[in-house]
Amino acid sequence: MASTTEEINVPSLVVILVISGLIIRYFFFSPTAPPPSPQQQQRDALAALRSREAAVQRIQQMFPQAERRTILWDLQRNGGNIAMTTERILAGRMDVPPILFQPPPPPADNNATGGQSTAGAGAQAAAKKDDKLAQPDLITRYNLKDKIAAEAVSEVAVEAEAEAATARSGNGRAPKAWSTNKEERQSLLQRRRDEMILEARRKMEAKIAAEKAAKAEAAGGSGSS
């Protein structure tokens, strides 16, 4: 009799132990379950900081005279509402921030571009800066040197290429149609762009040549007379 109750009790005891173990684990060790939470918080804070920075830049583009600290103070008080801050600047109702309010310094890469870009990662901004400094012409920008060289080699080749292009488009692949293929769409656009630039360059070359010829003729005419 006693042995049967013991036999029933052992599994139920095990069950109870397991359940209580789980409960204890749930209550006392739950913080260990999501360990990346501080990281997450940090990331959130960083994102908030970045969006706040973008808001400040946007407002400063509109109001270069407004001070960064004042803008940040106002944004902090109204929860990052750009429209409200803008309105308050316009109405001249900006409050002077207390001395204790010391905002973090502006990120360095945004300073480099002079606060021009409101949106854009650091790499993008840097790329843009280089772009601005170098002021590349369209030929270097779109890597059209080869095409120009090929064109210079023989006009016939260009014609053949054009013929090939028309033949290709005649092969049931209409160039105007909206392609469902991503890469195809992109390459189509690129081809149109290249053609546009090359044609403009060809025309401009012809124009310059004509001008030169006219000038030479005028010079020759005046020389002989």
Next chain:
Amino acid sequence: MIWTCIRIPRPHQQPPEGITAGPVSEDDLLHWEALIQGPEGTPFEGGVFPAELRFPKDYPLAPPTMKFLGEVWHPNVYPSGLVCISILHAPGDDPNHYEHASERWSPIQSVEKILISVMSMLAEPNDESPANVEAAKMWRDRRAEYEDKVRDGVRRMLGL
């Protein structure tokens, strides 16, 4: 100031000839690149001007921004390349009611319309409230010099 920009005449009703535009990459549809041909009969004639269009996340409620890549000497283009025309400004941007609401951005405007407006801006600058003060002065007082400078820029852009 954003709202002290020019008023654009109604764009001519013509197909956008001489305009190519599309996303730089199909993965980011909010970043476009456009090529605009210089309008004929102006010093910009024969030129091709690259520009980037950046669309905000809440497009079409908010207008995109447009920026010329490279040098464009024009009274209504900032030295940074940023284009200043009324169609790119949301109606809320203009507390002085300087620009008519019909000329400003609304969700029914299109990229095509923007680019056509920019083309007509190249042809007809407005020096009432210039973005590039030096260019505006030159355009007003020394037109020949302005046109020469623009033509030089056009040729440089084409690598000639």
